[in-house]
Amino acid sequence: MGYHILTTQTIKEFLLNIPNIKAFFDDENLTVDEIGDGNLNFVFIVKNQKDPQKALIVKQAVPYLRIAGESFPLSKERMTFEIRALQSSEKLVPEYTPKIYYSDEEMSVVVMEFLSEHIIMRKGLIDCIYYDNFSDHISTFLAHTLFHTSSLHLDSSQKRLFMDKFNSNRELCKLTEDFVFTFPYMEHETNEIEDNSQQEAKALFSQTSFRKNVLKLKYSFMTQSDALLHGDLHTGSIMVNKKETYVIDPEFAFFGPFGFDVGALIANLISAYISHFYRSKDEAYQKWILQMIKEIYQQFEMKFLQLWDAQKESALILPEFIDEATLAEFKKEFMHKIFQESIGFAGCKIARRVFGIAGVEEIRALEDKSKKKEANLRALRTGVTLIENYENIANTDQLIAIIKEIS
Amino acid sequence: MGYHILTTQTIKEFLLNIPNIKAFFDDENLTVDEIGDGNLNFVFIVKNQKDPQKALIVKQAVPYLRIAGESFPLSKERMTFEIRALQSSEKLVPEYTPKIYYSDEEMSVVVMEFLSEHIIMRKGLIDCIYYDNFSDHISTFLAHTLFHTSSLHLDSSQKRLFMDKFNSNRELCKLTEDFVFTFPYMEHETNEIEDNSQQEAKALFSQTSFRKNVLKLKYSFMTQSDALLHGDLHTGSIMVNKKETYVIDPEFAFFGPFGFDVGALIANLISAYISHFYRSKDEAYQKWILQMIKEIYQQFEMKFLQLWDAQKESALILPEFIDEATLAEFKKEFMHKIFQESIGFAGCKIARRVFGIAGVEEIRALEDKSKKKEANLRALRTGVTLIENYENIANTDQLIAIIKEIS
Structure with missing residues (x-):
């Protein structure tokens, strides 16, 4: 049947x-x-x-x-x-x-x-619940899924065979191309513009390097087959409790750039951070969210590098091809590119939530219209700033400083 | 049956x-x-x-x-x-x-x-034959095949559907990964080292950024799906006479980086140029080869941009997404990256021919052993120099100057 x-x-x-x-x-x-x-x-x-x-x-x-x-x-x-x-x-x-x-x-x-003892993380973040194991868990998830499906681990044929299993996920890739990298930044029927922040948005979107950088990031999303991504790793795709973390709903999975999953997660944590200026006003909780962003990135990078250091042979690097010192430099530059792209993708993921068809509950469900407008504009400014500067942010401390500065 | x-x-x-x-x-x-x-x-x-x-x-x-x-x-x-x-x-x-x-x-x-009136271009170049239409022809071939199979022309689904038809060309991609980007630069049983230039080669290969850059280029070859490539565009894959040009043997075809075909062609023209120091000593012919490299690249870029300018909508860019001035800047940076990667790939394609399993006839068939050694070393120095500097060469004039300087 x-x-x-x-x-x-x-x-x-x-x-x-x-x-x-x-x-x-x-x-x-x-x-x-x-x-x-x-x-x-x-x-x-x-x-x-x-x-x-x-x-x-x-x-x-x-x-x-x-x-x-x-x-x-x-x-x-x-x-x-x-x-x-x-x-x-x-x-x-x-x-x-x-x-x-x-x-x-x-x-x-x-x-x-059935994960009966877990809730969607987005809800937990709205309710100011602390998840102290989360950064450890999700950084492990990111490092292991990304590293082990990349050319840094697999051999050449394995990687291409594995890619074959996801190449046909055309429709969902196109949804992301449209709804993350295109429609939210132009006039489009799918956008939902509820308040009078349209003018400020237009001004932000017209800044010199913004559109150019969106295109660069979109092009990377469309053509750079680093690893098998979850493809939609927002806080609604994560089930948590204080002890455990589960990642669900990977229907957008495809081979794309390393930074995309990392960026999606950071974006959604930043949205949660911003929303609490207009929800709980709980500064300690906001501080914890920012600390978590920093920890997730640093731990992801450390765990990814640990896996890489232990890898003796892969499609990319054969034993004895390169000396340790030069390899270390190569890895450093390689990881820095992942960091930068993660920030760029995070920027798109935040900015697209403001007017795009799919808002985030923590902001879109704000009942007070003026608060909602302020939250939207703060999110927009943050997203646009990250997109404009993604190639110039040196480390996680600078990233956190930028998020805090924007109001 | x-x-x-x-x-x-x-x-x-x-x-x-x-x-x-x-x-x-x-x-x-x-x-x-x-x-x-x-x-x-x-x-x-x-x-x-x-x-x-x-x-x-x-x-x-x-x-x-x-x-x-x-x-x-x-x-x-x-x-x-x-x-x-x-x-x-x-x-x-x-x-x-x-x-x-x-x-x-x-x-x-x-x-x-059956192309009865054409010869393999490599032979023609050995015999100092001038092909005055070649740069026009091959630049059109490169611009049209690369542009029209990329996300700058196709829509998102078309591109991914088309990629599906080439994804399984695993074995031949691996041959390139091994024989262009790996084995020739390390001790490997497939290498053919005939003369006593091994020490000088080792010294060249050990220069700071050489191995790191080879890895960067190899990684780009393995993961960057810009367009459908010929995949093996050397002068042995081209049939010519004074009037016509045909490209044959695309069994290595797959979706890879724009610069790879362009680089392969440039590499083989540089090999021909070098070989004439030890064959014809015909300076006018050598000058013509260098002029042709310059023309091919400049015309390729111009024709590619013409196609792009005429393209109103693609997977990457929707109408009205971006203003003309910013798009022009984006295109400029985009084309410059193609230029740089073309030079990097050209470097690998030259360097790998020296010790790798597949030499080029114009150098490997030199009968005088000392001339052959000199030719090999000059090729090696040229390849390594291009690999080391590919991200810092500004334009075709600089490229030609570098090729001429090396002895």
Whole structure:
């Protein structure tokens, strides 16, 4: 039987025909609930009726954008890339990947662990919750997923074979090209401009190097195949509690520039930081967010370099090709480029949230319109400043200083 | 019937079963000759016995490297990429592409126009023949093939769909990674070091930025998907006479950095220039070669920019995204990066020919051992100098000055 759309009615039969899932539930009485908050896909929670601790998430892609309906077609093959990316993460960073119980590329479906004790990180950041292990966890996630899928680790054929599995994720790459690097900075029907900050935005967007740098970053996104990216690593793609961290929803996965995931994460932490000027006004929490940004980047860099130092042979470097001192210099320049691009991508990711179709809840859901406008403008100034200066920021201290200076 | 290796015996029947080829020959009496000079593939000339003007080339890949035999396996799928690249060139630059009469990816075979009035350009350059249309022709070839397969022309999905057709050319990409960017600069069994210049080579290769820059260029070759490249554009892949130019043998085709084809061509022209210090000593001819390098690059850049200026919309740039002045600046920086990378790749292509497995005939075939050593060292110094300085050379005049200075 080929692809068919699962419903709360048909899902039980589907699941009970899968031996390891039948064994997991250990009972045929299941409750099925649809979770309504996915933008792209249908997501269900299925529980053992008598023992609701036994619960799984079923996620299925339909051939359109779920929030927009059938009038916005989007190939269901996006789930193929999500499945493949989850399988890669499960291998590389199992501690940060939900356990996968079943996947079926033809059915565009994945069945995975229900993270009942975790919340979407964006919500936690709105509520001023401290996650003291997060920078350690996510820097490990970033270093391991990026390093191990790059030419610094894989051999030449392995890398190209692995790339083949993600090359066809065309539609979602195009969504990013359009909605992160293009539409938000021009007049476009998809933009949502609610307040009267349009003029200030126009002035910001017209600064000399802004548009040129957006094009440079977009070009790098489109053509630079460093490593397998998550592709949409915002704080809504991360489930956390005080102890654990899980990264979900990698349907945008493709081979792109190292800095893109790192930048996406930094951008969303900066948005959370900015939002608290207009939400909690909790300076200690804001300070913690900035400290976390610094720690994440520094730890990511350190862990990435540790993996690289331990790597004796790869597509790029054969043993004895280069002496230690010159290699160290090469690595230093290489890592600095990742740092700069991370900042540039972070800038785009912040700036695009202001007018672009997809805002961030911590700012867009502000009820006081004047606060919202101020927050939007601060975010915009921060994003534009990072984009304009990404090639000139020397280190994380300078980055933090810039974020703090902007008001 | 699946793949089978064609022989001088079986080739007639194979061809006469293809209607348009049968019609082309218009007779069943054919002569078949194998051309012995292909490194990788079997190549036959098939002629109408009574009317030898009616002639075609049949090229078939076998699942090993032809010159090395079955002990050096190499997937015959390389012909798939050659066929696809030829089809792309036929569309984009028909005047510089041999006419294709038939192709069959499963049989790894292509049947094409026999260029009876043209010679391999490398031979012509050895014989001091002037090709006054060449810089115009090849600069058009480069500008059109590179621009039209890039994100500056294609839309996002077209580009990624087109890339899919070349992603699997893994083995030949790896050959370049190994034999252009790695083995020639270290001790390796595949190197051919005939003379006593090893010490001087070691000294050159150990200069500070040389190895670092080779790694940078190799990394760019492995990860930067600007455009569909020929992938092996040396003067042995070009057939010329005084009037016409044809580019052949694109089996290394893949999506790589813009500068790689341009650099390969420049490298081979520099080798020809160097060889004449030890061959013809014809200064006027050497001067013409240098002038041609300058013209090719300048015309390539001009034609590429003309195509870009005429392009109203692409994956990278939507109409009204950017004002003319800023776009002009972006283009200037973009083209300068192509120039720099072309020089870097040219450096690798020259340097690798000295000790690497595949030398260039104009130098390697020099009979006088001391002349050959001098030529090799001059080539090596030129290659290393270009690699060390590729990011600091401002324009073609500086490039030519550097080439002339080295002795």
